[in-house]
Amino acid sequence: MNPEDLMNPETLATLVETGIAASTNVILAVIILIIGLTIAGSVRKGIKKAVHSSERMDDTLGAFFGSLAYYGIMAMVVIAMMGTFGIPTTSFVATLGAASLAIGLALQGTLSNLAAGVMLILFRPYRLGDWVELAGTSGAVKEITLFTTVLATGDNKKIIIPNGKSWGDTITNYSANPTRRVDLTFSIDYGDDIGKAMQIIQDTISADARVHADPAVFTAVAAHGESSVDIVTRAWCDTGDYWGVHFDAMKNVKEAFDQNDISIPYPHRVNIARKG
Template identity: 60%
Template sequence: MEDMMEQLGTFAPLIFSAAKALVVLIVGWMAAGIVSRTVRRRVNATPRIDPTLGNFFASMVKWAILAIVLVAVMGIFGIPATSLVAILGAASLAIGLALQGTLSDLSAGVMLIIFRPYKLGQFVDIGGTAGTVKDISMFTTELATPDNVQIIVPNGQAWGTVITNYSAHDTRRVDLVFGIDYGDSSDAAMQVIMDLASADERVLGDPAPWIRVTNLGDSSVDITARLWCQAADYWDLKFDLTKQVKEAFDTKGISIPYPHTVEIHKTA
């Protein structure tokens, strides 16, 4: 019994330190979350600051607090901060090799925030992956596809590939191609398209609508319409005008041919 009490007394400081370290970790983790959310909320509430910066700064603050908590925990076990720095310095090469992908994502995240090729809420294509930007953290970019599927892209991959930003400009050009039969009047078809485009308030007058015959296909005369609109109206205008032109062609007796083959018989 005395031996047990003696052993318990020996391990008591270690148990106390472990319990103290656990409390510090829990409190530090909760504090990091609270401060991070506060920073995000304060930054996003400032109209002059882009919301993208709010998320990134919140992520930086969270990881900085967790780093301080780690140093505090080491101090509880009697490891001085100077010794911790020395250990990290000696192991920097191994850590760098093991976490080179993570460090690359971190540095790429900084570059994304500085140059900002995309922002929160914009629709982008990152290396063939398209979606709306939901979050940009220190290490990853979160996208949501049109069917609301979450996609996490490492910042290193995002920065190192081609980025297509469909929301970078206020206006976009809608390109529509309509094929009509060779026996129909191309001028009449172009006038139908022009009338519908002029009547739609979403179509901008500057640049003016551009409608031309652009191709003589195997089965149709192709007419291309290039119309400018606000970026937010792009898809609705594209779909609505396609339907309206089809219905107007039907009313005017302008046919939209399907691919077919004409057989010609020649007499000897």
Template identity: 55%
Template sequence: MEYAAAYGPVVMNAVKAIVVLILGWFLAGLISGIVRRRVVSHPKIDDTIGNFAASLVRWLVLLVTIIAVLQLFGIEATSLVAVLGAATLAIGLALQGTLSDIAAGVMLIIFRPYKLGQFVDIGGTSGTVKDLNLFVTELVTPDNVQIIMPNGKAWGAVVTNFSAHETRRLDLTFGIDYGDDADKAIQLIIDTAKADSRVHSDPAPWVRVTNLGDSSVDLGVRLWCDASDYWELKFHMLKAVKKAFDENGINIPYPHIMSVPKSA
């Protein structure tokens, strides 16, 4: 009886704490999911803000859950605030990297140099943005490799966003033989480009002689297209122009090795 009287309340509080933790964890996931769906469903708000808001709400619910658990063991919220206030400096020094990531995450959401689904290069690391939360930015490379980058590093790095605009300019260079007709080759490239519906007519395809190389006359090509068509158009143009050159007698120079026999 004495054992039950002495330890009974502690055991009950421990059980309650476990129940509160489970419910808090469940509610954190439930509420964050609802917030994400509500924000994402709004036509004027992009998915990036939805993910970030859901992450913020989840951590707030978990914080409230932890405070509730501490109160079950007799630690009042006011006492907890006082303790946290006294330990602010120590926590700040110990978690300065984490706090920096949170601050950087907020800045990334405010200025939005990239959004979910966009292909970016962040400080030399390229990939499609899959997630942006309080602490990290998650990228997926074209070969399906996951990259986790702390927000602090992402915010402090040079960001190249290849998907920021709806259109992109495709730049290509084709070398032809010095003995070939440059005007004929230019017209072949223009005709090939105009035959592809992915090439925009405004600005019109641009082809000029851009360099006289050691073994070729280089023709620079500039084509405008939708950003989503960039890579497929590039691969198609390389193949199509090569075929057009072959059919019309335009030669593409390539390195040769000449053997000169030494006379007796």
């Protein structure tokens, strides 16, 4: 532009008008950015606080939803700022949508685990420390993230299970209820006194202080086996005492049988030989 043109009143008016419009757009964009940052930050903090105050929801879920809301609001803020400068946003939104779809298809397995992780953290079918069976593997829950669940097996192996498999399969939580029933089967010889054996079993197991009196210990004849009479026993105890009661009952009943001449028979087989 020539210096002479700057002296033209119309040119000066146009330049001043353009400068004012550009300055106005910049100021408006800055205001939108400040308001957007404030709203996004407040929403993220509010979500985290709400989740933290809920006993059913984990803080990890609050951080995830808070960040999701924050970046969603900021995306709308960027689009609004582009609109103040006259930049077409329709094509930008379409491109963003196509890119999101492509990323979602490429990461569908990961997103499936993420969605399952959200459901696990939200509904809490198991918690840290619970003994569970997930995807055919049993262990104590050591960590729950948005993508995986970490178990420690009985021999202290670390098992990492994708949340998609945990949520999509049967979940067995052995620690969910405060009490559990211990089911045991004892075998006696056909020549032994069944009533005496059943009374010995009931008295021996009931003597364990960890076994609940209500419901009382239950005993009944379950089957007539090939070489034994099988007696089933059911006793209730606290969940944490399950294996202790189980192992001690097996030992104590065997010793009580020995003291009262009740025998646990070995399997018998009869071989018949034909001549010729």
